[in-house]
Amino acid sequence: MLLEAHTVLAAQDLTVELGGLPVLRGITISVRAGEAVALMGGNGSGKSTLVRTLLGLLPHQRGAVRLFGAPLGDFRDWARIGYVPQRSMTMLGGSKVKEIVAAGRLARRRLFRPLSRDDRDAVRNAIALVGLSDQLNADIAALSGGQQQRVLIARALAGRPDLLVLDEPTSGVDLEHQRALADVLAGLLSAGTSVLVVLHDVGPLGGLLDRAVVLSGGRVAHDGPIGDLGQHGRHLSGHEHLDHGQPVVHDHDTGTESLLGGAIEP
Amino acid sequence: MIEILTYPFMQRALIAALLTGLIAPAIGTYIVQRRLSLLGDGLGHVALAGVGLALLTGTAPIPLAVVACIAGAVVVELLRQHGKATGDVGLAILFYGGLAAGVFLSGISGVGAGGLAQYLFGSLTTVTAGDLRLIAVLAIVILVTTLGLAPQLYAVSTDEEFARTQGLQVRFYNIAVVSLAAITVALAMRTVGLLLVSALMVVPVAAARNLVRGFTAALICAVAIGVVTAVGGAAASFYVDAAPGAFIVLLAITVFVLSWPLSYLLRRRRLAAVPELVDDDELVASHTVTESHPHHHAPGCGHPAVQHGDHTDFIHQGHRHAAHADHYDEH
Numbered sequence: 212m213l214l215e216a217h218t219v220l221a222a223q224d225l226t227v228e229l230g231g232l233p234v235l236r237g238i239t240i241s242v243r244a245g246e247a248v249a250l251m252g253g254n255g256s257g258k259s260t261l262v263r264t265l266l267g268l269l270p271h272q273r274g275a276v277r278l279f280g281a282p283l284g285d286f287r288d289w290a291r292i293g294y295v296p297q298r299s300m301t302m303l304g305g306s307k308v309k310e311i312v313a314a315g316r317l318a319r320r321r322l323f324r325p326l327s328r329d330d331r332d333a334v335r336n337a338i339a340l341v342g343l344s345d346q347l348n349a350d351i352a353a354l355s356g357g358q359q360q361r362v363l364i365a366r367a368l369a370g371r372p373d374l375l376v377l378d379e380p381t382s383g384v385d386l387e388h389q390r391a392l393a394d395v396l397a398g399l400l401s402a403g404t405s406v407l408v409v410l411h412d413v414g415p416l417g418g419l420l421d422r423a424v425v426l427s428g429g430r431v432a433h434d435g436p437i438g439d440l441g442q443h444g445r446h447l448s449g450h451e452h453l454d455h456g457q458p459v460v461h462d463h464d465t466g467t468e469s470l471l472g473g474a475i476e477p
Numbered sequence: 478m479i480e481i482l483t484y485p486f487m488q489r490a491l492i493a494a495l496l497t498g499l500i501a502p503a504i505g506t507y508i509v510q511r512r513l514s515l516l517g518d519g520l521g522h523v524a525l526a527g528v529g530l531a532l533l534t535g536t537a538p539i540p541l542a543v544v545a546c547i548a549g550a551v552v553v554e555l556l557r558q559h560g561k562a563t564g565d566v567g568l569a570i571l572f573y574g575g576l577a578a579g580v581f582l583s584g585i586s587g588v589g590a591g592g593l594a595q596y597l598f599g600s601l602t603t604v605t606a607g608d609l610r611l612i613a614v615l616a617i618v619i620l621v622t623t624l625g626l627a628p629q630l631y632a633v634s635t636d637e638e639f640a641r642t643q644g645l646q647v648r649f650y651n652i653a654v655v656s657l658a659a660i661t662v663a664l665a666m667r668t669v670g671l672l673l674v675s676a677l678m679v680v681p682v683a684a685a686r687n688l689v690r691g692f693t694a695a696l697i698c699a700v701a702i703g704v705v706t707a708v709g710g711a712a713a714s715f716y717v718d719a720a721p722g723a724f725i726v727l728l729a730i731t732v733f734v735l736s737w738p739l740s741y742l743l744r745r746r747r748l749a750a751v752p753e754l755v756d757d758d759e760l761v762a763s764h765t766v767t768e769s770h771p772h773h774h775a776p777g778c779g780h781p782a783v784q785h786g787d788h789t790d791f792i793h794q795g796h797r798h799a800a801h802a803d804h805y806d807e808h
Contacts, residue, residue, distance in 0.1 A: 318643040348691070
């Protein structure tokens with residue numbers, strides 16, 4: 212395979228059982244460098260399970276996962292990965308926005324050392340990128356659901372990852388903020404970041420996606436250009452934004468400015 | 478107040494109380510964050526098994542209590558990690574197993590269950606110089622860990638899965654947290670006592686969260702409250718000649734109760750710091766619309782309301798928001 216060297220994430224024949232029941236059966240999936248891939252499927256199709264297995268958060272019974280070419284068990288370069296979990300999975304109430312986002316620097320920090328100037332800059336930039344600079348010291352519990360989601364995205368961005376993995380970042384977020392998220396992701400993609408995003412609906416992110424992988428019953432039901440999704444129809448909304456399966460070039464002010472007002476770092 | 482410092486046993490007791498007040502809320506902050514507020518109680522019961530063993534063998538109680546506590550804490554954490562027991566079932570087994578073993582061992586040692594009483598509620602006169610040295614060394618270990626590894630422990634306590642994607646050895650940190658809590662419980666049996674030590678790990682944290690914003694600020698504030706209440710309670714118990722644990726915990730709960738009106742006053746002061754009201758002409762001239770505002774302000778919505786001429790403003794993150802048609806203006 213010519214593109215092997217440029218594959219940032221690959222899973223081969225992945226089988227996962229939870230409580231003895233098979234949830235994923237022989238999944239093969241890959242994300243190439245700079246690619247934006249959507250992981251879709253109905254409730255219970257195994258989207259979140261797959262994402263968490265790919266990151267080593269859940270054990271798998273069969274198959275292999277490689278992150279940036281390394282087998283999952285040997286992978287140590289966690290600073291290259293930014294994970295945005297589902298909002299409901301966290302217990303972050305009582306923390307300031309900047310405290311939460313600073314946790315995104317941990318993979319780059321050594322023990323018993325305070326935040327470096329570089330760490331602080333990265334935290335501030337990540338918060339600016341999602342448009343929350345005026346909420347640095349706010350308690351996350353005082354923010355709206357959409358703002359909380361942006362805090363989790365900023366946390367993942369603070370480590371300046373090469374691969375961003377987002378688990379349903381648009382659920383419970385209004386359309387305006389979904390569009391804002393699309394702009395943030397567009398800037399990252401133009402800077403060469405790879406994206407794997409779990410989506411229930413394509414929504415405003417559709418224009419950014421190179422490919423969609425649709426799960427059904429724990430298997431890959433579709434893997435291809437997002438325009439081909441029409442026949443699977445039901446989870447595809449707003450596909451009028453799509454360019455009939457052609458790779459979408461997102462013209463976006465050369466990626467230096469986000470709609471949310473923060474500067475995107477190249 | 479000065480006279481109690483002339484008694485050597487009281488000097489030792491006050492230093493022990495000071496150290497307990499420092500370490501209990503420091504580790505308690507992470508325990509509360511992980512929703513394991515009752516862990517300290519379970520560990521207190523396990524420590525009794527160590528005390529019972531010490532009575533039986535005629536050795537010093539604190540070292541054996543430390544060992545028993547750590548063993549119990551690690552077992553429960555491993556059971557939790559491997560999904561063999563949920564948090565509360567594991568804690569229940571700790572409670573009953575530890576208490577039964579303590580009573581049983583003290584019984585066959587000939588001392589009887591009554592001999593355990595001084596460890597249940599603290600006893601100022603029993604702190605020996607050897608105890609104090611051990612307490613000081615372990616207190617330093619706990620403080621260095623809870624403050625020095627604060628970023629890692631914070632991440633593991635708030636969002637375990639994210640912490641793992643940052644390459645943190647989550648299992649190690651989780652075991653470290655419960656082990657440090659176990660040491661804290663065993664050390665506190667001379668001052669607050671095993672039945673009440675959990676309160677000193679939880680109540681100052683709860684009060685601090687009312688008073689200040691943010692995890693780090695709450696950690697520091699909780700430690701300050703812990704020190705004041707532990708030393709204050711120990712000193713008070715000298716004059717009334719009662720078990721120090723009760724005074725310390727009642728003082729801490731008093732601070733917690735006062736933290737509600739205090740947090741209200743603090744909010745009022747922040748509100749007063751908002752700039753003076755401007756004239757209505759200027760208001761019209763400076764029609765600044767707030768950015769996206771999903772929240773609907775109404776009386777009782779949690780944002781302080783201020784009367785502003787003919788309408789009501791709501792203080793929202795240091796801004797005054799006034800309803801105007803379908804949006805909010807910055808006033």
